[in-house]
Amino acid sequence: MKFEDLDIQRALVVYAHPDDAEFSLAGTVAKWAKAGVEITYCMITNGASGSDDPKMTRDRLRDTRYAEQREAAAILGVKHCEFLGYEDGYLYPTLEVRRDVSRQIRIHKPDVLFAQDPTMRIAADFYVNHPDHIAAGEVALRSINPDASTRQMFPELWTEEHLEPHKPKALFLETFGGGGGTVVDIGRTLETKIKALLAHRSQLWPDAERIVREWARSTGKAAGYRAGESFRIVRLERPPERPKRSIAAARGKRASQSRSPRSTRAPRKVTPSRRKRAR
Numbered sequence: 001m002k003f004e005d006l007d008i009q010r011a012l013v014v015y016a017h018p019d020d021a022e023f024s025l026a027g028t029v030a031k032w033a034k035a036g037v038e039i040t041y042c043m044i045t046n047g048a049s050g051s052d053d054p055k056m057t058r059d060r061l062r063d064t065r066y067a068e069q070r071e072a073a074a075i076l077g078v079k080h081c082e083f084l085g086y087e088d089g090y091l092y093p094t095l096e097v098r099r100d101v102s103r104q105i106r107i108h109k110p111d112v113l114f115a116q117d118p119t120m121r122i123a124a125d126f127y128v129n130h131p132d133h134i135a136a137g138e139v140a141l142r143s144i145n146p147d148a149s150t151r152q153m154f155p156e157l158w159t160e161e162h163l164e165p166h167k168p169k170a171l172f173l174e175t176f177g178g179g180g181g182t183v184v185d186i187g188r189t190l191e192t193k194i195k196a197l198l199a200h201r202s203q204l205w206p207d208a209e210r211i212v213r214e215w216a217r218s219t220g221k222a223a224g225y226r227a228g229e230s231f232r233i234v235r236l237e238r239p240p241e242r243p244k245r246s247i248a249a250a251r252g253k254r255a256s257q258s259r260s261p262r263s264t265r266a267p268r269k270v271t272p273s274r275r276k277r278a279r
Protein backbone atom coordinates (compact mmCIF):
# COMPACT_ATOMS: atom_id res chain seq x y z
CA MET A 1 0.00 0.00 0.00
CA LYS A 2 1.14 3.52 -0.75
CA PHE A 3 0.73 6.33 1.76
CA GLU A 4 2.02 9.54 0.26
CA ASP A 5 5.29 8.23 -1.22
CA LEU A 6 5.77 5.56 1.46
CA ASP A 7 5.50 1.93 0.43
CA ILE A 8 3.96 0.15 3.42
CA GLN A 9 3.61 -3.60 3.83
CA ARG A 10 3.78 -3.94 7.61
CA ALA A 11 2.92 -1.68 10.55
CA LEU A 12 3.42 -2.11 14.29
CA VAL A 13 1.39 -0.31 16.94
CA VAL A 14 3.34 0.01 20.21
CA TYR A 15 0.93 1.38 22.80
CA ALA A 16 0.60 1.19 26.58
CA HIS A 17 -2.86 -0.27 27.24
CA PRO A 18 -5.41 -2.52 25.59
CA ASP A 19 -7.95 0.07 24.23
CA ASP A 20 -5.49 2.96 23.61
CA ALA A 21 -5.33 2.13 19.92
CA GLU A 22 -9.11 2.03 19.50
CA PHE A 23 -9.45 5.50 20.97
CA SER A 24 -6.70 7.01 18.86
CA LEU A 25 -5.88 5.30 15.56
CA ALA A 26 -8.25 2.40 14.86
CA GLY A 27 -9.74 4.15 11.80
CA THR A 28 -6.31 4.25 10.17
CA VAL A 29 -5.62 0.67 11.26
CA ALA A 30 -8.88 -0.58 9.70
CA LYS A 31 -8.20 1.37 6.51
CA TRP A 32 -4.66 0.06 6.13
CA ALA A 33 -5.61 -3.52 7.04
CA LYS A 34 -8.26 -3.41 4.31
CA ALA A 35 -5.60 -2.22 1.87
CA GLY A 36 -3.48 -5.29 2.69
CA VAL A 37 -1.05 -3.94 5.30
CA GLU A 38 -0.05 -6.58 7.87
CA ILE A 39 -0.71 -4.91 11.19
CA THR A 40 0.55 -6.01 14.59
CA TYR A 41 -0.51 -4.67 17.97
CA CYS A 42 2.06 -4.65 20.74
CA MET A 43 0.41 -3.69 24.02
CA ILE A 44 3.02 -3.16 26.70
CA THR A 45 0.87 -3.33 29.84
CA ASN A 46 -1.84 -5.72 30.91
CA GLY A 47 -4.59 -3.17 31.61
CA ALA A 48 -5.09 -4.61 35.10
CA SER A 49 -5.57 -1.22 36.82
CA GLY A 50 -8.52 -0.11 34.71
CA SER A 51 -11.40 -0.70 37.12
CA ASP A 52 -12.97 0.97 40.14
CA ASP A 53 -15.05 -2.07 41.06
CA PRO A 54 -13.99 -3.31 44.54
CA LYS A 55 -14.96 -6.87 43.55
CA MET A 56 -12.66 -6.89 40.53
CA THR A 57 -9.21 -8.51 40.76
CA ARG A 58 -6.16 -7.59 38.70
CA ASP A 59 -5.92 -11.10 37.25
CA ARG A 60 -9.53 -11.15 36.14
CA LEU A 61 -9.33 -7.70 34.63
CA ARG A 62 -6.12 -8.59 32.76
CA ASP A 63 -7.82 -11.58 31.14
CA THR A 64 -10.91 -9.50 30.30
CA ARG A 65 -8.85 -6.77 28.71
CA TYR A 66 -6.76 -9.15 26.62
CA ALA A 67 -9.97 -10.74 25.36
CA GLU A 68 -11.49 -7.33 24.57
CA GLN A 69 -8.34 -6.26 22.75
CA ARG A 70 -8.29 -9.45 20.68
CA GLU A 71 -11.94 -8.92 19.77
CA ALA A 72 -11.29 -5.31 18.73
CA ALA A 73 -8.23 -6.37 16.72
CA ALA A 74 -10.26 -8.99 14.87
CA ILE A 75 -12.90 -6.38 13.95
CA LEU A 76 -10.18 -4.11 12.53
CA GLY A 77 -8.29 -6.81 10.64
CA VAL A 78 -5.19 -6.65 12.84
CA LYS A 79 -3.13 -9.75 12.17
CA HIS A 80 -1.19 -10.25 15.44
CA CYS A 81 -1.68 -9.17 19.05
CA GLU A 82 1.40 -9.21 21.25
CA PHE A 83 0.90 -8.59 24.98
CA LEU A 84 4.11 -7.86 26.86
CA GLY A 85 2.30 -8.17 30.20
CA TYR A 86 3.85 -5.32 32.20
CA GLU A 87 1.72 -4.10 35.09
CA ASP A 88 -0.72 -1.35 34.14
CA GLY A 89 0.13 1.90 35.93
CA TYR A 90 3.66 0.88 36.90
CA LEU A 91 5.42 1.28 33.55
CA TYR A 92 8.90 2.77 33.26
CA PRO A 93 11.09 2.75 30.14
CA THR A 94 13.48 0.24 31.71
CA LEU A 95 16.09 -1.73 29.81
CA GLU A 96 13.87 -4.81 30.14
CA VAL A 97 10.89 -3.08 28.49
CA ARG A 98 13.18 -1.62 25.83
CA ARG A 99 14.58 -5.05 25.02
CA ASP A 100 11.09 -6.57 24.82
CA VAL A 101 9.80 -3.87 22.45
CA SER A 102 12.97 -4.10 20.35
CA ARG A 103 12.42 -7.82 20.05
CA GLN A 104 8.92 -7.21 18.62
CA ILE A 105 10.27 -4.67 16.13
CA ARG A 106 12.96 -7.07 15.00
CA ILE A 107 10.45 -9.92 14.68
CA HIS A 108 7.72 -8.00 12.83
CA LYS A 109 9.96 -5.60 10.84
CA PRO A 110 7.42 -2.80 10.44
CA ASP A 111 7.67 -0.17 7.72
CA VAL A 112 5.65 2.14 9.98
CA LEU A 113 5.78 2.29 13.76
CA PHE A 114 2.79 3.89 15.50
CA ALA A 115 3.58 5.31 18.93
CA GLN A 116 2.27 7.55 21.67
CA ASP A 117 3.98 10.91 22.05
CA PRO A 118 6.17 10.94 25.17
CA THR A 119 6.34 14.74 25.14
CA MET A 120 2.58 15.01 25.69
CA ARG A 121 2.01 15.76 29.40
CA ILE A 122 -1.11 17.90 29.63
CA ALA A 123 -3.87 18.38 27.04
CA ALA A 124 -5.40 21.86 27.08
CA ASP A 125 -7.01 22.44 30.49
CA PHE A 126 -8.73 19.11 31.03
CA TYR A 127 -6.38 16.10 30.90
CA VAL A 128 -3.14 14.96 32.50
CA ASN A 129 -1.62 12.22 30.35
CA HIS A 130 -1.30 8.76 31.86
CA PRO A 131 2.35 8.04 32.76
CA ASP A 132 2.19 4.64 31.03
CA HIS A 133 1.43 6.45 27.73
CA ILE A 134 4.51 8.62 28.27
CA ALA A 135 6.68 5.63 29.17
CA ALA A 136 5.40 3.60 26.19
CA GLY A 137 6.16 6.52 23.86
CA GLU A 138 9.62 6.87 25.34
CA VAL A 139 10.34 3.18 24.78
CA ALA A 140 9.08 3.41 21.19
CA LEU A 141 11.34 6.37 20.45
CA ARG A 142 14.33 4.64 22.02
CA SER A 143 13.61 1.58 19.90
CA ILE A 144 14.20 3.65 16.78
CA ASN A 145 17.42 5.09 18.09
CA PRO A 146 19.23 3.03 19.22
CA ASP A 147 17.54 -0.13 20.54
CA ALA A 148 16.03 -1.98 17.57
CA SER A 149 18.18 -0.48 14.83
CA THR A 150 21.67 -0.93 16.27
CA ARG A 151 23.43 -4.27 16.11
CA GLN A 152 25.38 -3.83 19.30
CA MET A 153 22.33 -2.78 21.35
CA PHE A 154 20.93 -5.81 23.14
CA PRO A 155 23.37 -8.03 21.18
CA GLU A 156 21.71 -11.11 22.67
CA LEU A 157 18.70 -10.46 20.39
CA TRP A 158 21.03 -10.98 17.49
CA THR A 159 23.51 -13.53 18.79
CA GLU A 160 21.07 -15.76 20.64
CA GLU A 161 17.67 -15.13 19.03
CA HIS A 162 18.95 -14.44 15.50
CA LEU A 163 16.91 -11.22 15.22
CA GLU A 164 18.58 -8.77 12.88
CA PRO A 165 18.46 -5.02 13.65
CA HIS A 166 15.55 -3.18 12.05
CA LYS A 167 14.63 0.46 11.52
CA PRO A 168 11.13 1.41 10.32
CA LYS A 169 10.77 3.79 7.38
CA ALA A 170 8.57 6.12 9.37
CA LEU A 171 7.33 6.88 12.86
CA PHE A 172 3.69 7.96 13.21
CA LEU A 173 3.20 9.75 16.52
CA GLU A 174 -0.25 10.22 17.99
CA THR A 175 -1.18 13.91 18.02
CA PHE A 176 -3.37 14.01 21.07
CA GLY A 177 -6.69 15.68 20.33
CA GLY A 178 -5.78 16.08 16.66
CA GLY A 179 -3.65 19.20 16.95
CA GLY A 180 -1.43 19.59 13.90
CA GLY A 181 0.07 16.72 11.98
CA THR A 182 -0.99 14.87 8.85
CA VAL A 183 -4.65 13.94 8.75
CA VAL A 184 -5.70 10.51 7.49
CA ASP A 185 -9.20 10.31 6.01
CA ILE A 186 -11.11 7.68 8.00
CA GLY A 187 -14.55 8.50 6.63
CA ARG A 188 -15.03 4.94 5.36
CA THR A 189 -13.70 3.17 8.46
CA LEU A 190 -15.14 5.29 11.27
CA GLU A 191 -17.96 2.81 11.88
CA THR A 192 -15.46 -0.07 12.09
CA LYS A 193 -13.43 1.98 14.56
CA ILE A 194 -16.51 2.55 16.72
CA LYS A 195 -17.39 -1.14 16.60
CA ALA A 196 -13.86 -2.03 17.74
CA LEU A 197 -13.99 0.62 20.46
CA LEU A 198 -17.23 -0.84 21.79
CA ALA A 199 -15.49 -4.21 22.25
CA HIS A 200 -13.75 -2.67 25.27
CA ARG A 201 -16.86 -3.16 27.40
CA SER A 202 -14.97 -3.00 30.72
CA GLN A 203 -13.57 0.46 29.91
CA LEU A 204 -16.31 2.52 28.32
CA TRP A 205 -18.14 5.32 29.99
CA PRO A 206 -21.56 6.35 28.65
CA ASP A 207 -20.24 9.23 26.55
CA ALA A 208 -17.20 7.50 25.04
CA GLU A 209 -18.68 6.79 21.62
CA ARG A 210 -20.01 10.32 21.21
CA ILE A 211 -16.64 11.82 22.20
CA VAL A 212 -14.64 9.60 19.82
CA ARG A 213 -17.03 10.51 16.98
CA GLU A 214 -16.59 14.18 17.84
CA TRP A 215 -12.76 13.89 17.85
CA ALA A 216 -12.89 12.17 14.45
CA ARG A 217 -15.21 14.83 13.06
CA SER A 218 -13.18 17.81 14.28
CA THR A 219 -9.83 16.26 13.26
CA GLY A 220 -11.19 15.44 9.80
CA LYS A 221 -12.84 18.81 9.34
CA ALA A 222 -9.53 20.68 9.37
CA ALA A 223 -8.48 18.73 6.26
CA GLY A 224 -11.88 18.65 4.57
CA TYR A 225 -12.82 15.10 5.55
CA ARG A 226 -15.93 13.79 7.25
CA ALA A 227 -13.72 12.01 9.81
CA GLY A 228 -9.99 11.90 10.45
CA GLU A 229 -7.10 10.86 12.63
CA SER A 230 -3.89 12.83 12.69
CA PHE A 231 -0.26 11.93 13.14
CA ARG A 232 3.06 13.66 13.41
CA ILE A 233 5.09 11.73 10.84
CA VAL A 234 8.84 11.34 11.18
CA ARG A 235 10.48 9.97 8.02
CA LEU A 236 13.40 7.85 9.15
CA GLU A 237 14.73 6.56 5.85
CA ARG A 238 15.43 9.94 4.30
CA PRO A 239 18.97 11.26 4.41
CA PRO A 240 19.23 14.57 6.26
CA GLU A 241 18.41 17.46 3.94
CA ARG A 242 21.36 19.41 2.64
CA PRO A 243 21.56 22.96 3.93
CA LYS A 244 19.72 25.30 1.58
CA ARG A 245 22.56 27.78 1.36
CA SER A 246 26.22 26.98 0.88
CA ILE A 247 28.60 27.92 3.64
CA ALA A 248 30.21 30.52 1.37
CA ALA A 249 26.81 32.09 0.65
CA ALA A 250 25.99 32.14 4.35
CA ARG A 251 29.33 33.80 5.09
CA GLY A 252 28.64 36.40 2.38
CA LYS A 253 25.21 37.12 3.84
CA ARG A 254 26.59 37.47 7.35
CA ALA A 255 29.19 39.93 6.05
CA SER A 256 26.54 42.02 4.29
CA GLN A 257 24.25 41.92 7.34
CA SER A 258 27.03 43.16 9.59
CA ARG A 259 27.21 46.30 7.45
CA SER A 260 23.63 47.28 8.16
CA PRO A 261 22.46 48.09 11.67
CA ARG A 262 20.26 45.34 13.11
CA SER A 263 17.36 47.65 13.88
CA THR A 264 16.80 48.56 10.23
CA ARG A 265 16.08 44.99 9.17
CA ALA A 266 12.44 44.08 8.76
CA PRO A 267 11.15 41.50 11.27
CA ARG A 268 10.75 37.99 9.86
CA LYS A 269 7.24 37.23 8.84
CA VAL A 270 5.80 34.17 10.52
CA THR A 271 3.03 32.41 8.66
CA PRO A 272 1.03 29.67 10.35
CA SER A 273 1.80 26.29 8.83
CA ARG A 274 -1.14 24.71 7.10
CA ARG A 275 -2.40 21.35 8.14
CA LYS A 276 -1.49 18.70 5.64
CA ARG A 277 -3.94 16.34 4.04
CA ALA A 278 -3.25 12.75 3.25
CA ARG A 279 -5.34 9.92 2.00
Ligand SMILES: [Zn+2]
Pocket: 016, 017, 019, 020, 130, 133
Ligand atom coordinates in the same frame (compact mmCIF):
# COMPACT_ATOMS: atom_id res chain seq x y z
ZN1 LIG B 1 -4.21 4.13 28.05
